[in-house]
Amino acid sequence: MELAPSPSSSSAAPPSAPGAPAPKRRAYGDWLYALALVTGACFAFLRYGQAMDGYDAAILVLHVPILAALGRAWRPFRPFLAIVAVLALAGIWLYQGDPARAEQTFFLKYLISSQAAIAWMSALFFIATGAYWLGMAARSDFAERTGSALTWAASVMGATGLFVRWYESYLLGPDIGHIPISNLYEVFVLFSLITALLYLFYEGRYGTRKLGAFVLLTVSIAVAFLLWYAFTREAYQIQPLVPALQSYWMKVHVPANFVGYGGFALAAMAGAAHLLVSRGILAGRLPAPKVLEDVMYKAIAIGFAFFTIATILGALWAAEAWGSYWSWDPKETWALIVWLNYAIWLHMRLTRGLRGAMLAWWALGGLLVTTFAFLGVNMFLSGLHSYGSL
């Protein structure tokens, strides 16, 4: 039955719970992983420490417990992290401080220079989508497994691309270097990556791959936009940061936002599936309504929680950059609207008579609101946030 937790999902319960079957090697695994993280952090510090200031060091240290917790709650995240780390470091090593090598070195040019990696990510996401749809159409478990394998691969390439791009930005000049989440192109990569990872998490959590076709569809649409945007605007060029963006807040504000967007996108797809299934369409081929409702709630919960954080961080940042924590700038206002929309959703869920199809519709509509807040505002409304302008 679908509800039965899959092997990986039982690991989602904290090992501290004696109730959960926690074999010895499991605990060893945790320790090894934690050790690897610590060594990684130490290596990073020894290698790049002289270039870090207090914040950087603090953030580096913070990563250890956070990634440890993540890897504990979600075991497949560990190999993912390991592979990304290896590839990213390989990329950095291959560059040897010379941007021109992106053209000369085979592995950089065609595999792990930021652009190549992101191109791979895009291709893999497209194929993964195809695989999931095939799996749904042909009820083929193999196709679905392939789908999630490809999604993992795509995520690896996407993450690698971002990390290498981060390094590349410093090759342009120490004063230019910055985290690659500062323009629309970069955040679209981030969005695809986070949405895919969130999906993969729930895929393991619920032990069903049947939602992949829908979620990967949105990811593919995002990627399609990404490529269009890249080719028509040469958006993939790394641009220096305008003074207003030179802030530590950006490093947390933007990613938190995109966990939000990712969660909402996921919830919308669960909603869409729910609406179909509750009409008996694709009934056997999609997860059961009960599971879909749960996915919707979980996705919106995590999205809402992170979006709350993101909005708060945004306010703190605005207070520094613009002299007021809230200026009703269109982007801010639409963030509020998105936030309210999901607050409404959460309350509806607690109110009799407003559950079921209503919630599904609302989650689906929520994606429109979110998309407008994410893209529409930059396209149609002018304001202080005109950085990622189209």
Place this chain on the structure above:
Amino acid sequence: MMGDGESVPFLLSLFLSGLVPDGFLPQRPRMQQGASARVSAIQALIELLSSMRFAISLLTVLAIASIIGTVVQQNEPANAYLNQFGQFWEPVFARMGLYSVYGAGWFLAILAFLVLSTMLCIIRQATPMLREMRGFHEHAREVSLRLFAHHASLVPTLPPQARRGAVTDYLAGEGFRFRIDEREDGALVAARQGGAGRIGYFLAHTAIVLICAGGLLDGDLPLALQMYLGDKAPTSGNRPVADIPASARLGPDNWSYRGNVYIPEGGSADFAVLNAGDGILLQSLPFRVALQRFRIDYYASGMPRRYASDLVITDNDSGERFERTLEVNKPFTYRGVTLFQSGFDDGGSRLRFTVRDLAPGAHPPYPFAGEVGARIPLETLGYGYTLEITGFRPINVENMAATAPGGGFESFFGGGANAQSGKKPRNLGPSYTFKLRDAAGQAREFSNYMLPVEIDGRWYLYSGMRASQMEPFSYLRIPLDGDAGVDAWFAIRHIFFDPARLDALAARFAARNLDGDDSTLRERLKEAAGHTLALFADGGFAAISEFIEKSIPEAERERSGAAFLQIIQGLTWDAWMIAREEAGQAALEPGEAHAPFVRDALIALADSSRYGAPFYLQLNAYEQRQATVLQATRSPGKALVYSGALLLALGVFGMLYIRERRLFVLLKNDETLLAMSSNRKTIDLDETFARHRDALAAALGATAPQN
């Protein structure tokens, strides 16, 4: 589950539903009794306001209201709205407060309702929730336990006493707190976990109240109140500070404001300017800020990297004095006032010009000086204009696209770092803008570059002109002559458009082209040249083509057009040669080498007749003086809002991620009954229940559980 047949009418009923008091939460039967018993009207009203449905409607209304303010541009000048909405609607929308929605009464009313509703909701929830948090429901009856969605009955092998120990050990190990209720037929172990989630509810919802309250303190309301209650009234901005009446000045004791401080380099200010409606108010600061220097650092690409103001701050009371550098993203607070780097401007740069009169035979170029911001009447110089120097920029970086954007697949590959090839940043040097306002008050705006610009191998001096702000600048491109710079073109122009010299010029042209002894033919050519020159002088090319249209038969036009062009170009050449002789420069050999200059010169001559200024204002030297624009704020609500934000974050995570679980174990002689409940219905509950059931079954040595 509800089919969406119901869901569509629901959308409508959502808003109405807010008006119907109803059961509170499905999970709380207790409340429904409270709701259904309508003690009094007030009671009913409170029920309504604190009801979840009302909250939902309220949040929906708030969301929709917020949209309006993003669709209608906020706080624009009145006439902008007039253009946008027209005579009829502009005032209507103004009454509705659509131009500053977020300060409008009705919007604040919505927020007030949100606060009220949330507060009532908290109050009403307080007692039951605290009871829930503390209570164990240890008196739950067996029948009701059997009705739980999650229950199972185990048939244990252990004796009752041993069982109790096993159960309590297990529960303790699982982090449950529990209470035991002895009964004649056994004992009920009532256990609870994750009650803290309820605290989350209080934190998050109190946060809403705090944030709204804090926001109110920092919003426009305090100022509005001062203007409404106090004797304060805004005045028009364009007048010297000294003339601003006391009624428009706010003392340093004012506790909530946001204003701009404009300081030119070398100058200082101890007040901020607050915009109120169309007018302004002066907010005096408890200290004086002096600007030593304003600095802009650039990236290699010419993009600005850093804005910084070197300030000297002097306390008005203590006289304490210290230096401080302010940057974007690095604000600074002193005596409760926070200063931000919010912008910059020209602080009155001194510019030295050469005035090149365009009228033939007028005075030769002469020097002239002024500073940005100055309005200089030019009567004394014999021009019926006022010169308004409006701006100066020392650096103008343009991205000259080397390859058209859309580098395609190849340039997409490789690192983002070296995909830079596309654009070539190029500094065009200083530029300056000014207006010439005639007696009638009509102004033309000019935008000139100090240095010549190279366009495929040839150099030009650019001057943009436009008759109104709406239009883009149209540029006059003055070509440079290799050894005579811009002088050549101005000299050519003087000769070309001087009626007194028309005859001589035409004669020279004719002589050069027909040096045979056929004087009559030469005379005719001279006439033709003179005629062409006259036409061109009063109408440029347009006049010539017009003449052709009128006086030359269809068939001939092509040819004569070419002829006219040859003549006018020839005349340009001759004017150039005359100019060079007069400037004591060697004459040139006619030939292709000089054709481009002649062509450019001619085009510039044609355009210059539409230039609309009696002279060309050429910049020779400048002393830049910048000004910084700071924002000075005092936001008493900040503390409230920030603490609210913290509570909100904690509360939301608490509510969403601390799961309340209740596990009941009824120990009877022949049976052990398990039942489990939670305040949130999620699939985890199924899993967790199954886990506890199996673990307990094992602990009790029970046979396989049966429901």
